[in-house]
Amino acid sequence: MLAQELKYIRDAGLYRSFRTMESASDAQVQVESQRLIMCASNNYLGLANHPELMDAACNAIRRFGTGSSGSRLITGNTQLHDELEAALSRFKKTEAAIVFNTGFMANLAVLSTLVKDNDVIFSDELNHASIIDGCRLSRAHVVVYRHNDMADLEDKLIQHVQTRRQSNPGAEAQSFRALIVTDGVFSMDGDIALLPKIVELAERFKAWVMVDDAHATGVLGTHGGGTADYYGLPAERVHVQLGTLSKALGAEGGYVAGSQVLIDYLRNRARPFIFSTALSPGVVATAKAAMELVEREPQRRTRLQDIARSVREGLTLLGFRVLPGVTPIIPVIIGDPQRAVDFGRRLEAMGVFAPAVRPPSVPAGTSRIRLTLMATHSDEDVHRILDAFARIGSELEVIA
Ligand SMILES: Cc1ncc(COP(=O)(O)O)c(C=O)c1O
Known part of the structure; x- marks a missing residue:
């Protein structure tokens, strides 16, 4: 077979x-x-073999060793992990941030933790595989809209959110969560999500917005902050900003930046975060050094x-x-x-x-x-x- x-x-x-x-x-x-x-x-910015990043990794390994030896919530959390998350939230201008072991895991974690089977996810048809798999894992109703087609997204929001709320005044129909998820920069086509329009629609239909900045982190925006930074959107209008440390930042790992309550919730409920060994100290120090370079250069x-x-x-x-x-x-x-x-x-x-x-x-x-x-x-x-x-x-x- x-x-x-x-x-x-x-x-x-x-x-x-x-x-x-x-x-x-x-x-x-x-x-x-x-x-x-x-x-x-x-390796968009050429940082993956930058001497400053390599030094940061070597110093971290000398001080904390090669492996983190446990999940973040048991023994794997070091000062470096705390510093990286603080640096990420400053970089993304959000209240807080949390790191995952990969961007793929971050998508699985967020979608399967925040969205439940009564909820509905609106997903661009060209979204990354990890978003698609996260949607499946959530067991929510998934509505795929045509690539970057805002008229199609609007039609689908009317059909699956407005109509559902209007036709059923009961508490259940009013309380479900709608989430729109999109890549910031689409990995295979290289175009950019129309985030301002998505945010506008989300506010109209009381939906959440999640953007995957895997290819936008360090690349888009005046400060390299990603898609929201590129469009000048304030962080509080984009509920979940997710990304990876493995591309322009030349390290490894994924992150989510957002409100303190979102990050606290993920730390307490996201299974890929809770049940996996923390990123190793060398990788964490590398990502932190990369963010400093992105801002400085x-x-x-x-x-x-x-x-x-x-x-x-x-x-x-x-x-x-x-x-x-x-x-x-x-x-x-x-x-x-x-x-x-x-x-x-x-x-x-x-x-x-x-x-x-x-x-x-x-x-x-x-x-x-x-x-x-x-x-x-x-x-x-x-x-x-x-x-x-x-x-x-x-x-x-x-x-x-
Ligand atoms: C849009 C997008 N999201 C998530 C990922 C996964 O990130 P990572 O390689 O850190 O698992 C990738 C990269 O392959 C990607 O292109």
Whole structure:
């Protein structure tokens, strides 16, 4: 059975296997003896091997050891964990924050803890897998709205919230919770959620808003605070701001920032928080040092935006179908999965690491090369990336 399914996956060109990195995550990496320009990492600001972060990790390990040796509520909580959460709430301008072991776990935790089977979740159709799984775990009624389509969201809120409240004046119908959840920056398309409109609709329908800033933390907003920061929305209008420490912050772990009562509730009720060993001291110290750098060096964000703009413009001028946006996630649509894989292999032969992304990560027919850029890419790197795309695009007749 399993072997048969694997054969099906192989035949469909969707088989996945590892690539092995032989150097630190940087703008250029060593992959299986080859030096390549890295265009597929989430290390947006180039912090994952920054000397300050590595020093912070080493110092923390020397002082607190390598493992935390217990869950936060038993023995795993250190001064570093407390400091990281305090720094996160300052960074996100919220009353409080809590860290989880991964962003994936944070989504599972929040959705399964805050939302119950009588409640309703409105979820963008392109939300990350961890949101989808969190929705399933909550057992709430899940209503999927079309990607970033605010008219569709409004229609669905009318249908599932307004009508339910109006048609049933009983206490049960009045007390259910409605929650709208969206990625801040969509991981595969690289566009940004229309958060001000979502917040407006949420206030009208008395719903909660939850935003997953995995790809926005450190990247979007004047202070790198994420999607709310990008739109200048005050923190109290976005009930749950979730994110990961593993992308632009170059560490590992997930976080939730929000009101004190929300964070206290999660600390007391969220099973993935209560029943899992705390993040290790080295990782916690790394994330904290990264946040200091993000605030101190806004030029990293500016450089990232400039590079992303040049590559987008360059690819569009060459004739590629590039999904519109302003973030460092640049999807170049190829279509067929095998052709996308072939494109990725040829890029690699020309020194650019940007493997194809295929279903089920993206919808059928939209297999793509998903470039992610870093503040530490040089102008020469950008030139080489565009040159490789031009040559392979012509060879495979993706461009005229
Ligand atoms: C939108 C989104 N949410 C959550 C996650 C999960 O974060 P982590 O890798 O920290 O588990 C990811 C990353 O893969 C993501 O892209």
